Amino acid sequence: MTRTLHLNAFLMNTGHHEASWRLPESDPYAHVDLAHYVKLARIAERGTFDSLFLADGPQLWSNLAQRPAGALEPLTLLTALATATEHIGLIATASTSYNSPYNLARKFASLDIISGGRAGWNIVTTAGAEAARNFGLDAEPAHAERYARAAEFLDVALKLWDSWEDDAIVADKAAGVWGDDAKIHPARHQGTYFSVAGALNVPRSPQGYPLLVQAGSSEDGKAFAARYAEAVFTAQQTLADARSFYTDLKARAERAGRNPDHIKVLPGIVPVIGSTEAEARAAEQALEDHIVHEHGVARLENLLHLEPGTLDLDRELPADLPPESAIEGAKSRYTLVVELARRERLTVRRLIGRLGGGRGHLTFAGTPEQVADVIETWFTQGAADGFNIMPAVLPSGLETFVDQVVPILRFRGLFRTAYGPRRTLRGRYGLPRPANQYLSPAPTLV
Amino acid sequence: MTRTLHLNAFLMNTGHHEASWRLPESDPYAHVDLAHYVKLARIAERGTFDSLFLADGPQLWSNLAQRPAGALEPLTLLTALATATEHIGLIATASTSYNSPYNLARKFASLDIISGGRAGWNIVTTAGAEAARNFGLDAEPAHAERYARAAEFLDVALKLWDSWEDDAIVADKAAGVWGDDAKIHPARHQGTYFSVAGALNVPRSPQGYPLLVQAGSSEDGKAFAARYAEAVFTAQQTLADARSFYTDLKARAERAGRNPDHIKVLPGIVPVIGSTEAEARAAEQALEDHIVHEHGVARLENLLHLEPGTLDLDRELPADLPPESAIEGAKSRYTLVVELARRERLTVRRLIGRLGGGRGHLTFAGTPEQVADVIETWFTQGAADGFNIMPAVLPSGLETFVDQVVPILRFRGLFRTAYGPRRTLRGRYGLPRPANQYLSPAPTLV
Structure with a gap:
């Protein structure tokens, strides 16, 4: 089979540009409007996207x-979207730091059953003290500790998802035997962070377990991805950086004994599309004009761990920023932003403009052909297995992408023209259904 | 307004009778079949029920x-049902012992928004060591401690649900001001069991917060209900017991400073309906014939905290059972079962037969008129504000109730003929939308 491109729609209220809610077309209440998300999901499904995705953090950002804050909880919203769609994968972000494996494993298994095998889990460890303080902690746990807990969380969750053999239900009415207890495997897990004795109270789901997705690009993040992730979202600004990330991650997966084809790398792209280049640039400028710069400065100071009032809108970043190793959360995002500013010698004002649409992801303004060209180049030159599409404005940006870019990608033979016979999310990404670890002599994740 | 009856449909895979799955009509995979639950929800909605309800425990029962074990996680399933229904309330069981307030408050707020104000929470503290061992504990926490944690959990959750004032979203596009931070109230909670600093990341929902439901009938349970619950599910075997429970609970609520009309009491009833009495009895017998008694004995021994092998099918219960005060979980169920057995001098075999359908709830086999008579008597004689309908077999038992009993209740002027103008679950139960505690000078739950 030819290699095919994979597309994920990253949904976020009125769009990924922080000023998108101020446009005349935008609904400032979209973040809590199910109908808005149903509309987005159906547009993405019309575009035969592999999946859609919701980010999350268990705190209210001041x-x-x-801009719009608060959101419907992703697993809840995706369950509602499961009933409004038929084919598209549904990827919810959930934190390993602020959930218990038993509860979360149940919810994903339930969503996988309800959606007919379309559930995915974007595994995050959740940076930031705000979240920590909502869960009984005084401060954010250290980066390495968050990842250690995440790895143990995954091990427990995988045990729980395998705790029913696929044929554990016997359903022998005449004999009065419903299930076979010999085909149930209690987790019997005693670890550093978790102790979980029993079996999950949900039968094994259509996919076995949700597609495992990850987006951390720090050293810990990449090590984790190489071990567990089947799809990786990443923020990359240049083809060269994206290629080196891609090559590195595939090599790490291979060293971990996995098939490198079974870990799909999807950089984010914020396409701002116009019928001419000038039109696309004008749309980008209109968004930038709506940015309230004082907010951008505060956010940038927060990301860079600077005291409020440090940055000057019309100067470049200070020279004496700390190294990535001193940063406890969002390490790779930190480095990416600092490198972008240094490489292009951006003032804080320009940097905020560049970040407004993509928060570090590749922002690209151009015609549908030009957007398709970028995608094709990265896809064919070893920088991406697909893209995480992050429209600056929603729903219009997704609609334009589906109506104008997707046909070009299809015409070029890069992207599917219809959903295939395999109905699960793993099916879309060309991945096998995982074997049950209690049955396979050499348990494997892929 | 005349007092109206309230009806809740307690849904459980193939029905409440433990042998229901063995009937020819039953689907042994119903417990994980969304279509089955959609069908049930729509039948209940056709019957203008106030609500439907799912029980839950975070463990796999051996x-x-x-009989069928495992289930779709209730909040997930109810979210899917929210999109398949328009009017009916959706009550999910969730544990205060094995959840964190921030996560659970978000999920209920999200369901309330997605369903247009139809969410309810059946608050449980979760008895049993099996559940405890899935969440890092060696043994079940003591009954009193579970209830102390539950009370603090509620206080935190109520703070979180009130953390956005209803008009916190300003949406001033021209000025670039989306929300008003002065209308956000961080929880700032520091307690014995929880510490939660921030505000919820979901705006205040249509109902303010989910309808609060409770079902514990122990002393701790009743004290908790009097303080927080707006609807109470209870298992009562006789009119006299039901009246005394009802009177006691209303008086407790009044002593707690609440309007006793704002706590609705709904005993469970397992109706087995036939077009004649003889037909109903035959249906009941057919179910009893499918019981595998060794399972029933094991379950009864577990409920009564007896060693396996203690009970004899053809004898009555032993005389020297411990008092309720010695029981750590499901206290009131314990007493109810023991009293039923003693009152009617039942052998273990007969007791298992009686419990097969209702697990302690009132089981009543009769014609539609007779079932309506029981409901009317309890409703008009101060024993119930409505009923928790627990069909022995699903979907057929619910269908029969809706098609044959509901019309009688409507004809007698006891029950609504259509859903009224108030669309929320509290609206169905005749309860007001709660005020925001940060705005009301005397915060009140009702």
């Missing part, structure tokens, strides 16, 4: 003035 | 042989 400040409310600047 | 043994699988005896």
